[in-house]
Amino acid sequence: MLLNKHGETAENENIIIKDVDGLTLHDDQILPYAYWLTQKAEIKQKLNRVSIWLDSHDDIEALSDDLSSIDLIALNFPKFGDGRAFTMAHLLQDKFGFKGEIRAIGHPIADQAQFLFRCGVDSIDIPAAQDPAIWVKEATRMSRFYQRSAENITANSKY
Amino acid sequence: MAPAKQIKPLKNPVSVTANLLLKGSTVYLKADGTWSDDIANSAIAHDREQETALLALANITEKTQYVVGAYSFDVKIIDGKATPLGMREIIRAKGIPTITPDGLTSKPEWQNQFTKSNASSHKI
Amino acid sequence: MSLQQSIQQAAQKEYSPTAPAIAPKNVQMYKYDQFDDEFITQRIDQLRSQINRRLAGELSEDEFKPLRLQNGVYLQLHAYMLRLAIPYGQLNSTQMRALAYIARKYDKGFGHFTTRQNIQYNWPALSDIPEILEDLQKVEMHAIQTSGNCIRNTTSDPFAGAAADELTDPRPWCEIIRQWSTLHPEFAFLPRKFKIAVNAAEQDRAAILYHDVALQIIENDQGEMGFKVYVGGGQGRTPVIAKLVREFLEPQYLLSYLDAILRTYNMLGRRDNLYKARIKITVNETGVEEFSRLVELEWNRIKDTGFNLPEEQKQTIFKHFELPEFELHQYDAEKFESKKLKNNGFDYFVKNNTFAHKQDGYTIVSISLKPHGGIPGDISADQMDLVAQLADDYSLSEIRATHRQNLVLPHVKLDDLFILWQKLTKAKLAAGNIGLLTDIIACPGLDYCALANARSIPIAQMIAEHFDDMKKLNDLGDITLNISGCINACAHHHVANIGILGVDKKGEESYQVTLGGSSRSDADIGKIVGPGFSGDEIVGAIETITNVYLAGRTNNDETFLAYYRRAGQTPFKEALYNVA
Numbered sequence: 001m002l003l004n005k006h007g008e009t010a011e012n013e014n015i016i017i018k019d020v021d022g023l024t025l026h027d028d029q030i031l032p033y034a035y036w037l038t039q040k041a042e043i044k045q046k047l048n049r050v051s052i053w054l055d056s057h058d059d060i061e062a063l064s065d066d067l068s069s070i071d072l073i074a075l076n077f078p079k080f081g082d083g084r085a086f087t088m089a090h091l092l093q094d095k096f097g098f099k100g101e102i103r104a105i106g107h108p109i110a111d112q113a114q115f116l117f118r119c120g121v122d123s124i125d126i127p128a129a130q131d132p133a134i135w136v137k138e139a140t141r142m143s144r145f146y147q148r149s150a151e152n153i154t155a156n157s158k159y
Numbered sequence: 160m161a162p163a164k165q166i167k168p169l170k171n172p173v174s175v176t177a178n179l180l181l182k183g184s185t186v187y188l189k190a191d192g193t194w195s196d197d198i199a200n201s202a203i204a205h206d207r208e209q210e211t212a213l214l215a216l217a218n219i220t221e222k223t224q225y226v227v228g229a230y231s232f233d234v235k236i237i238d239g240k241a242t243p244l245g246m247r248e249i250i251r252a253k254g255i256p257t258i259t260p261d262g263l264t265s266k267p268e269w270q271n272q273f274t275k276s277n278a279s280s281h282k283i
Numbered sequence: 284m285s286l287q288q289s290i291q292q293a294a295q296k297e298y299s300p301t302a303p304a305i306a307p308k309n310v311q312m313y314k315y316d317q318f319d320d321e322f323i324t325q326r327i328d329q330l331r332s333q334i335n336r337r338l339a340g341e342l343s344e345d346e347f348k349p350l351r352l353q354n355g356v357y358l359q360l361h362a363y364m365l366r367l368a369i370p371y372g373q374l375n376s377t378q379m380r381a382l383a384y385i386a387r388k389y390d391k392g393f394g395h396f397t398t399r400q401n402i403q404y405n406w407p408a409l410s411d412i413p414e415i416l417e418d419l420q421k422v423e424m425h426a427i428q429t430s431g432n433c434i435r436n437t438t439s440d441p442f443a444g445a446a447a448d449e450l451t452d453p454r455p456w457c458e459i460i461r462q463w464s465t466l467h468p469e470f471a472f473l474p475r476k477f478k479i480a481v482n483a484a485e486q487d488r489a490a491i492l493y494h495d496v497a498l499q500i501i502e503n504d505q506g507e508m509g510f511k512v513y514v515g516g517g518q519g520r521t522p523v524i525a526k527l528v529r530e531f532l533e534p535q536y537l538l539s540y541l542d543a544i545l546r547t548y549n550m551l552g553r554r555d556n557l558y559k560a561r562i563k564i565t566v567n568e569t570g571v572e573e574f575s576r577l578v579e580l581e582w583n584r585i586k587d588t589g590f591n592l593p594e595e596q597k598q599t600i601f602k603h604f605e606l607p608e609f610e611l612h613q614y615d616a617e618k619f620e621s622k623k624l625k626n627n628g629f630d631y632f633v634k635n636n637t638f639a640h641k642q643d644g645y646t647i648v649s650i651s652l653k654p655h656g657g658i659p660g661d662i663s664a665d666q667m668d669l670v671a672q673l674a675d676d677y678s679l680s681e682i683r684a685t686h687r688q689n690l691v692l693p694h695v696k697l698d699d700l701f702i703l704w705q706k707l708t709k710a711k712l713a714a715g716n717i718g719l720l721t722d723i724i725a726c727p728g729l730d731y732c733a734l735a736n737a738r739s740i741p742i743a744q745m746i747a748e749h750f751d752d753m754k755k756l757n758d759l760g761d762i763t764l765n766i767s768g769c770i771n772a773c774a775h776h777h778v779a780n781i782g783i784l785g786v787d788k789k790g791e792e793s794y795q796v797t798l799g800g801s802s803r804s805d806a807d808i809g810k811i812v813g814p815g816f817s818g819d820e821i822v823g824a825i826e827t828i829t830n831v832y833l834a835g836r837t838n839n840d841e842t843f844l845a846y847y848r849r850a851g852q853t854p855f856k857e858a859l860y861n862v863a
Contacts, residue, residue, distance in 0.1 A: 080472070083470075083472025083473060083474075084549060086469045086470070087469055087546050090546070091546075095584060109342075111329075111350055112471075115471055116468075142326070142329070144318055144321050144322040146322075146462045146463060146465045146467075147466075148590055152590075158462065159590070178358055178362075180337070180338070180409065181408060181410050182409070183408060183409060227344050228358065246729060246737070246738070246790075246791075247735075251360050256731060256740070257730055257738065257741060258658060258741055
């Protein structure tokens with residue numbers, strides 16, 4: 001189940017690929033970052049829609065030249081306390097001008113949802129076995145902010 | 160013939176403690192799986208196997224959100240009852256600090272002075 | 284009794300018939316607007332729902348813990364502990380009365396002021412915490428980000444806005460940082476906690492060089508105000524003095540520069556080892572030149588496109604801190620001097636507990652929370668009410684909390700000082716020991732804290748009881764003595780002239796002594812003098828150390844630290860361990 005910043009849910013059509021042995025490429029796959037780095041040309045050629053996922057320690061700077069050919073970047077939370085994805089989302093959107101979809105995957109918690117959206121994340125892959133109703137509620141929990149959100153949006157923010 | 164099962168010994172016997180999730184106060188696991196605020200009521204494990212069993216028992220109530228942070232700690236047995244070893248557990252078992260607002264632990268009355276009903280002793 | 288009734292009743296007690304029911308509105312501090320109030324309401328609702336989800340089993344303790352910590356809620360040895368934010372240490376009298384009310388209603392009738400200018404309560408139930416926060420909201424206070432791996436309460440000079448030696452008032456800048464850092468979406472799950480301190484005075488009364496970011500407000504050659512920026516200070520198991528990364532930051536860029544520092548740290552900070560996760564380690568491992576190069580690179584990217592507080596909104600915040608109207612009056616110096624001559628206690632109080640005010644005829648008064656044999660930083664609800672009343676009567680309703688766990692009345696007329704001292708004396712709050720050996724910083728230690736290895740408070744009490752001769756204390760002069768109950772160093776033992784660290788030595792409490800630390804602008808980290816002492820031996824060891832100093836100093840003007848820096852550890856080692 002996917003969640004967006006308005007607190008709306010949608011079915012998740014994507015599959016996160018961890019093991020690339022004998023992989024047959026499809027548009028609905030989210031491919032590992034290391035695989036993308038070595039197989040860029042083939043992936044670009046075969047797929048209409050390119051999606052890759054990064055772990056929190058992966059270097060997003062190395063992606064900056066390729067961003068126009070990527071449609072979706074998923075940022076993994078290996079554990080919810082690892083907050084690098086917040087900055088990675090900000091940099092993708094603000095520094096590199098990434099126009100595709102930014103998604104949070106792995107193990108975020110519902111209480112992080114609004115922070116993620118405010119940093120530029122477009123969708124969150126709600127971890128299996130969690131109640132989507134809680135995520136829907138938390139996505140719009142606060143309506144007063146001391147900071148502007150991604151793309152300098154000032155709605156509901158104090159300054 | 161199978162060799163006799165090795166049961167790892169413990170350096171000291173142990174009891175299991177936790178804090179109440181809602182209130183935060185210290186409690187001790189009894190043999191029946193319920194909790195007491197008095198360490199004297201706590202179940203005692205004498206070897207690793209018993210310790211593991213007690214922790215598993217504690218885990219059942221931890222999963223019902225009654226207690227939090229269960230762990231085992233060293234005790235010594237006096238008159239068949241557990242008493243804490245080590246200053247940390249001695250202080251926890253008393254449920255209050257070893258100090259009074261106005262003086263030192265060496266003052267004989269400290270144990271009774273700092274209860275909730277006597278909070279006025281902290282007055283000016 | 285409701286909070287409102289309690290505040291009114293407290294304000295109408297016998298202390299003064301003229302006391303207002305609620306603190307006057309003209310206190311020079313940040314006042315909430317509707318936005319701030321609605322923000323707090325939403326935040327409390329969020330915590331309440333998180334507690335309910337925890338109780339329903341929808342949040343595990345692992346998930347709940349960082350969420351409750353970011354609202355100041357710890358689980359300690361005997362109970363939950365709630366740490367409330369006192370932004371840069373400033374309180375008005377109404378807020379102090381509310382703290383007294385909370386101490387009585389939800390706790391055991393007292394509170395504990397901390398080294399981060401906050402207050403904590405030792406006994407609240409988890410179920411009461413949303414209600415406590417709602418009471419706090421009524422007096423414009425909260426507990427947000429007083430713990431957790433996020434940007435903590437900004438600390439500052441407790442004499443800010445009053446001190447004669449300050450260049451400008453640092454508080455508006457602290458408030459700007461407070462708002463920017465509050466629920467900053469990008470920096471709520473940092474590798475580790477993050478503390479920012481601001482100073483604008485000549486003296487450093489906020490130990491700024493031991494913060495993750497230290498901002499010293501300076502004036503450049505053109506007479507323009509700006510920030511000297513230091514990064515990577517901290518205590519804990521690896522004490523480090525912050526390093527200079529920028530000589531002069533133009534003030535309009537403060538927030539974008541802080542964003543750049545935090546963003547760099549969030550990406551580079553270690554997440555594999557809790558003890559190596561603070562920015563001090565990041566800066567050491569990356570190298571300060573490389574770290575600041577990365578910060579500058581990011582800052583140059585965002586300085587003009589990222590967020591900096593617009594001038595107009597900056598002015599709005601500054602307006603809250605406009606100086607109060609001081610009465611111009613001539614104080615009676617002759618009468619004042621004669622009172623000092625007649626009262627030894629008053630003489631010591633004036634000497635040690637007052638500091639030069641920027642306005643003639645006024646002084647800054649420190650209230651020591653280190654009475655004879657007392658618990659450093661602890662204060663009863665009745666004492667809180669009294670301090671609130673004294674603030675109303677003598678200090679324009681303002682109070683400050685200091686990082687040395689004392690309180691301050693920042694705007695006291697010299698003519699009122701004697702009567703103030705008499706009233707403090709009656710309440711056992713007149714200890715004239717500010718800056719002396721018994722002005723001890725102590726953490727809660729093993730008596731309360733789940734992390735501690737040894738007790739701190741009884742050691743502080745024993746030392747205070749032993750050194751209770753004011754003449755001797757004044758002879759010893761300017762000495763800092765801090766006691767931490769574990770290596771996390773909450774009581775800043777590394778940076779005390781005499782530091783005591785409690786450790787667990789084979790199940791026994793043992794106390795290690797360090798000498799030569801300083802938290803002021805001549806910052807230094809103390810060095811271990813030798814093997815530790817037992818709880819029974821430690822007072823004797825401190826006595827020996829002070830005797831070495833008294834015997835060895837060239838004259839009364841040579842402070843303990845100056846003597847130590849000249850003589851080194853050898854004479855102390857010889858005396859403590861009988862080695863030649």
